[in-house]
Amino acid sequence: MVVTEELADELPAEAVEEAKARAATLLLAFRHGNQLAFDHELDLLIAEHAEREVTTLLTWIAAEAVRKAYAPEVGDRVLRAMARRAPADTGAVAVDEETADAARLIEAVAAGEVAEVRGLVASTADTTFLLGGLLQGVAMMLPLLPEGELAEITAELRRRGGVVAQVPEARAGV
Incomplete structure (x- = not known):
């Protein structure tokens, strides 16, 4: 058994685990181009003054990734090159709207192709755009429904309690 001693200004172990989880949430939102989730998590961190802890953990994650890859x-x-290429405005998340093919999703749902629906959802970086396109498609179809x-x-x-049967496994938030 290893005994560790906590320093006066060190985060307790449970706070470190919480900060790791929050850092991971922030990274996932950024990676998947989910601006809403990214902004929400960032606002929470700023409100709780947890920026230093999460920044430290994000730096540690990045350093580990570089250490393992190079x-x-x-x-x-590699780090110097990344620093030179860093954008001046870092407040936005890169979003790839091209991968959100709502028309193919609607066709797959209509044909009952569960595997196709799951594949489309899984391959879409930010499901916000995919679901937005699906909602727009449904709205366009509503006037065509018989009275x-x-x-x-x-x-x-x-x-059904708001849950539709055979809903594809979607990633929540990210």
Whole structure:
């Protein structure tokens, strides 16, 4: 058994684990181009004055990634090159809207192709755009429904508690 001693200004172990989880959430939102999730988590961190802890952990994660991917003599060159290429405005998350193919999703759902739906959702970096396109498609179809159909559909959804059967496994938030 290893005994560790906590220094006066050191974070307790549980706080470190919490900060790691928050750093991971922030990184996932950034990686998947989810600006809303990124901004929300960043606002929480700023409100709780946890910037230093999370920045330290993000730096540690980046350093570990560089250490594992590159030889020591190459790692510093890679970091210097990244520092030179860093954008001046770092407040936005890079979003790839091209991967969000709502038309293919609607066609796959209509054909009952569960594997295709799951594949589309899994391959979309930010499902916010995919689901937004799906919602737009549904809104465009609503006027085409025969009278009374919409009421039947919404009643059925309410009976199910708002959950639709055969919903593809989507990534929550990120």
